[in-house]
Amino acid sequence: MSLLRVLGRPMLASMFVAGGLDSVRNPQNVAGLAEPVVRPVTDRVELLPDSTEECVRLNGAVQVAGGLLLATGRLSRPAALALAVTLVPTTLAAHRFWEEEDPDRKSQQRIHFLKNLAMLGGLLIAADDTGSAPSLLWRGRHAAHDLRRDAHLVRRSVRAGAAPAAMAGRVRGKLSR
Incomplete structure (x- = not known):
């Protein structure tokens, strides 16, 4: 303080x-x-x-x-x-x-x-006066922003991993015939 x-x-x-x-x-x-x-x-x-x-x-x-x-x-x-x-x-x-x-x-x-x-x-x-600590409102807004960003990153990761996985599945399917 x-x-x-x-x-x-x-x-x-x-x-x-x-x-x-x-x-x-x-x-x-x-x-x-x-x-x-x-x-x-x-x-x-x-x-x-x-x-x-x-x-x-x-x-x-x-x-x-x-x-x-x-x-x-x-x-x-x-x-x-x-x-x-x-x-x-x-x-x-x-x-x-x-x-x-x-x-x-x-x-x-x-x-x-x-x-x-x-x-x-x-x-x-x-x-x-928050005593230089972030207020609850600020913390809540930033937590929501961080959650949205994390959800976006997860969605992009899933999409990025889904295409190669689908391709591998199709190749495996053709090879196993």
Whole structure:
């Protein structure tokens, strides 16, 4: 694994571990902000808890687990994807700069929104990062290509061997009469 991955993944994950722990321990601190985003989602997704605080706690737990997995390099691609999924409602709930009236608060919220957007981009890159190993899709395509090539070679070999064998059979048939 490259030095950039070894250093970059824990750096990216640190924000999620710290923020997730805070959400798990003190969900009431952000439940009010999360309510406008959580309500419509929980109405559509029955698997989620009805309580906003429980949803915040669940989101925080996913962030802690995903952050630790990403930081350690274990299941880093699914972990990055899970963190990206949790970041969207977090960003939409906490950094609604378009609703701010005060120019200073609006500017700060816009900065935080764009910071989260940048982290989302980093997570999407991490979710796509195969660590220089070929992806399953690439391996599958190349395995299929290799099978087609092998089948073609076998077909040519059979054709090439069939003509002399047929000729030998005809000669043998004439000689045995």
